[in-house]
Amino acid sequence: MGSKNVKVLIFKDGQILTRGLAPSGFDQKAAAEKVFNGVLRKAGLSRGDIDHVVVTGAGKDLAPYANSEVSVVGADALGGNFLYPSARTVIDVGAETSRAARCNEKGKMIDFVINEKCAAGSGTFIEAMARALEVRLEEIGPLSLKAEKIISMNAQCTIFAESEVVSLIHEKTSKADIARAIHDSIANRIASLTRRLGIQRDVALMGGVAKNVGFVNSLQRTLEIELLVPEEPEFVGALGAALTPLKSGGNEK
Amino acid sequence: MKKQFWRWPEYRRTVPDKDWTRAEVVTAGVDVGAVSSKAAIMIDGELYAYSIMRTGASSPDSANKAMDWALEGTGMKLGHIQYIVGTGYGRVNVPFANKAITEITCHARGANYIWGPTVRTILDMGGQDCKAIRCDEKGKVTNFLMNDKCAAGTGRGIEVIADLLSVPIEEVGSMSLVVEKEPKPVSSTCVVFAKSEALELLRKGWPKEMVLAAYCSAMASRIAELLRRVGMERDFVITGGISKNVGIVKRLEDIISIKALPMKKEFDPIIAGAIGAGLFAKEFYEKERKDA
Numbered sequence: 001m002g003s004k005n006v007k008v009l010i011f012k013d014g015q016i017l018t019r020g021l022a023p024s025g026f027d028q029k030a031a032a033e034k035v036f037n038g039v040l041r042k043a044g045l046s047r048g049d050i051d052h053v054v055v056t057g058a059g060k061d062l063a064p065y066a067n068s069e070v071s072v073v074g075a076d077a078l079g080g081n082f083l084y085p086s087a088r089t090v091i092d093v094g095a096e097t098s099r100a101a102r103c104n105e106k107g108k109m110i111d112f113v114i115n116e117k118c119a120a121g122s123g124t125f126i127e128a129m130a131r132a133l134e135v136r137l138e139e140i141g142p143l144s145l146k147a148e149k150i151i152s153m154n155a156q157c158t159i160f161a162e163s164e165v166v167s168l169i170h171e172k173t174s175k176a177d178i179a180r181a182i183h184d185s186i187a188n189r190i191a192s193l194t195r196r197l198g199i200q201r202d203v204a205l206m207g208g209v210a211k212n213v214g215f216v217n218s219l220q221r222t223l224e225i226e227l228l229v230p231e232e233p234e235f236v237g238a239l240g241a242a243l244t245p246l247k248s249g250g251n252e253k
Numbered sequence: 254m255k256k257q258f259w260r261w262p263e264y265r266r267t268v269p270d271k272d273w274t275r276a277e278v279v280t281a282g283v284d285v286g287a288v289s290s291k292a293a294i295m296i297d298g299e300l301y302a303y304s305i306m307r308t309g310a311s312s313p314d315s316a317n318k319a320m321d322w323a324l325e326g327t328g329m330k331l332g333h334i335q336y337i338v339g340t341g342y343g344r345v346n347v348p349f350a351n352k353a354i355t356e357i358t359c360h361a362r363g364a365n366y367i368w369g370p371t372v373r374t375i376l377d378m379g380g381q382d383c384k385a386i387r388c389d390e391k392g393k394v395t396n397f398l399m400n401d402k403c404a405a406g407t408g409r410g411i412e413v414i415a416d417l418l419s420v421p422i423e424e425v426g427s428m429s430l431v432v433e434k435e436p437k438p439v440s441s442t443c444v445v446f447a448k449s450e451a452l453e454l455l456r457k458g459w460p461k462e463m464v465l466a467a468y469c470s471a472m473a474s475r476i477a478e479l480l481r482r483v484g485m486e487r488d489f490v491i492t493g494g495i496s497k498n499v500g501i502v503k504r505l506e507d508i509i510s511i512k513a514l515p516m517k518k519e520f521d522p523i524i525a526g527a528i529g530a531g532l533f534a535k536e537f538y539e540k541e542r543k544d545a
Contacts, residue, residue: 026456097448118403119445128445158445159404159413161380170310 001032001058004095004123004208005068007235008035010043010050011242018043020237029062033237036065056241062083067117070244073101078247079240080204081107085226091219092226092237093190093209100194107240107247113197119158121189123209129182132165133175140179144214147180149173161185167215179214187218194223204228208237259412259422261494265304265322268519270379273301273329280336280538281323282530283316283350284360285343288380288408289494292323293527298535300366302327303524312343320349326435336538338530342381352537357386357397359529364490365392366528367520373486376476376505377525378495380408386485392529398483404444406475410495410534411501413444414468417451418461420489429465429500439472447471465500473504479539481510490514500534 001007006028009019020039024031040046047065055066056075070078072092081103082091091100098121101112105164119128130140151173155161161182168178186209194203203225209215210233220227230236264316273279276296284291286308293303304322309317316339319332331349339347340359356377364375370390377384382401388394404410415422436459441447447468454464491513495501506512516522 026453117441117446120443124445140519157403159409167310239400 001028001062002208002234002237003097005234006032006035007238008032008039009235009238009242010039010045011239019232021234028058029242032063036132041095046086052245054241054244055063056237059206068244070137070241071109072097073099075237075240075244076206077101077103077109077240078107078243079236079238081105082239082243083230083236084202084204086202087202087204087228089194089197090236091190091194091203091205092207093121093123093186093205094207095127095209097211098122098190098207099195100190100197101192102197102200107243110117111197113193115189115193118154120161121193122208124207125158125161126212126215128162128183132162133178133182135175136178140182141212143176143213144179144183144241145217146176147174149177150184151177151181153181153185154183156185160212163164180218183212183214185217186215187222190219192220199223199225201225202228204217204230206230206233208234210234256419258419260307261422263304263306265302265325266521267302267327268300268543271296271299271301273327273333276301278535278538279329279334280338280531280534281320281334282527282532282534283320283337283339283347284341284356284524284526284530285312285316285319285339285347286341286356286357286380286526287343289523290343291524291527292319292339293524293531294323294327294329295357295528295531298532300342300520300528300531302329303521303527305521305523308343310344312346313348315343316347316349323422330509336534336541338534338537339385340526340530351534354530354533356526357384357399358394359526359533360384360492361388361394361529361533362392363525363527363529364388364492365390366532367517367522367525368490372490372514374483374489375525376480376489376491376493376496378406378408378476378491378493378501380494383479385408385479387483387486395539396483398479400479403442405442405447406472406479410444410447410472411468411495411498412508413448414451414465417448418441418464420461421467423497425465426469426498426500426502427468428462430503431462432466433457435470438469438474439467440471442471442475468497469500470504473501473508476501476505477508483508485511487511490515490522490523494523496522
C-alpha cells in the first residue's frame with residue numbers, strides 16, 4: 001500500500017498470476033479493497049481461494065483481511081531476490097519515500113536505510129519539477145535523455161528547486177537540460193542514501209520512479225553501476241509480500 | 254487571476270523631521286534577499302529612509318528598484334550617497350554597491366542599532382533561510398547557525414500554507430492563535446509533505462485556524478531547535494519577515510521560555526540587514542576618507 005498507489009498481486013504455483021493497481025486517494029483502505037476485488041475477478045477467483053494475504057506499506061488496520069504483514073524493506077528484498085537472485089542491494093524509490101536494503105542470497109533483508117522525511121529524494125520531487133517545467137510526468141524522463149549540456153541544480157529542497165527550475169526556464173536553459181539536472185539531483189540523493197548502507201552488487205532498482213528512464217540513467221551514471229530494473233518495478237513490493245508466507249512458513253510478522 | 258495569498262505589502266518610508274541636505278555622511282545598505290529586497294538610507298549613521306519590496310527574477314533589477322523607491326520623494330539622488338554596501342543572498346549583484354558583506358554580519362550590526370548593545374542572540378527568519386546569530390555588545394558576530402537547505406522553518410514554507418488555505422500571509426499568525434486548544438503540531442518536516450498533511454486535516458473537517466496552529470507550532474519547534482544548538486543568551490531579538498508572524502513568535506517564546514525584545518515602532522525588523530549594511534558603509538567611507 002503505497003502513498004500514491006495501492007498494488008495487489010496474486011502469486012500462484014511459483015509465478016505471478018495477476019496484478020492490479022489503483023490510486024490510494026484519500027481512502028487507502030477502500031482503494032485497496034477495490035483493487036483486491038478487481039484482481040480476484042480478473043483471475044476468476046474468490047477470497048476463499050486465497051491461502052494467505054500479506055500486507056506491506058501499511059498496517060492491518062487498513063487491510064483487515066490480511067493474514068500477516070511484512071515491512072516494506074523486507075518485501076523489497078524478497079521481491080528483488082525473486083526477480084534477480086544475484087541482487088544483494090535493492091533500491092526502492094516510491095512516491096513519498098525512498099529506501100535501500102541489503103539482502104542475502106535467499107532474499108533475507110540484512111540492513112536498510114530509509115528516507116521518508118524529505119520529498120527531495122522521492123517521486124514527489126520529480127512530479128513537482130515536471131509541473132514547474134510544464135511537461136507531463138511520463139515525458140520528463142525521455143526528455144532528459146535529450147539533454148546536451150550538463151548543468152547542476154543548487155537547491156536540494158523541492159520547494160526551492162521549483163523556483164530554481166522557473167529561473168532556469170527564464171534564463172532560456174533548454175527543458176531537456178533542466179530535466180537532466182532534475183534527475184541528476186534526485187539520483188544524487190538516492191546514491192548518498194544507498195552509500196550510507198554500503199553498496200554490494202548486483203543492484204536492483206524498483207518502485208514507481210524506476211519507470212522513469214531519465215532517473216534510471218542518472219542513477220546508473222552517479223553510482224557507476226548497471227542497475228537491474230524490472231519491467232513493472234512498482235509491483236516488486238507486492239511481489240515480495242506475496243512471497244513471505246512461502247519463505248517463512250506464514251509466520252512472518 | 255487567482256488571488257496571491259502569499260503576497261505581503263511592499264512599502265517605503267521616510268523618517269520624519271530629518272534633513273538629509275545637512276548631513277555630513279550619507280550612506281546606504283541594500284539587502285537583496287531571496288524573497289524581499291530592502292534599501293536603507295542612513296544619514297550620519299541614523300536611519301533616514303527605507304523601502305521593502307519583493308525580489309524579482311533579477312537581483313540587479315531588484316536592487317535598483319528598492320534603491321530608487323527608498324530615494325523617492327526625498328529629493329536625494331543616488332549620486333548623493335557616498336558609500337553603499339550590498340548584503341543578502343544577491344549581495345554580489347548590487348550594481349551600484351561599493352562593497353558586499355554577508356547578511357549575517359549585517360543583521361547582527363543592524364539589530365545592535367535597533368535594540369541597543371544588550372542584544373546577544375538574533376534570530377533572523379527570512380524568506381528562504383533561517384539564521385540563529387550570537388553577537389557581542391558591539392554587534393559583532395561571535396557564532397551562528399543557519400538552515401538554508403530546506404524550506405521547512407522559512408517564510409517560503411508559510412507562503413505555501415497561506416496559499417493552500419487561501420489566508421493572506423499577514424494573517425496566518427494571528428489566525429493561528431484563535432484556537433481553544435493547541436492542536437498537535439504537523440508531523441511532517443518537509444513542506445511538501447506538510448502541505449499534504451494540512452490538506453488531510455482540512456478534509457477531516459479541521460477549521461483553518463487549527464491547521465495553521467498545527468503548522469505554526471511545528472515551525473516554532475524547528476526554529477527552537479536551531480536556537481538551542483547555537484546557544485541562547487539574552488537579550489534575544491527577532492528580525493526578518495517571520496518576526497511579524499505572532500503565531501510563530503508566541504509559540505517559539507513559549508518553547509524556549511525567553512521573550513524576544515518587543516519590536517521598535519520606528520524600525521521594521523525586516524530592514525535590520527539593510528541598516529547594518531548602511532552602518533558598515535559609513536565606516537568604510539570614513540576609513541577611505543581618512544586613508545586618502
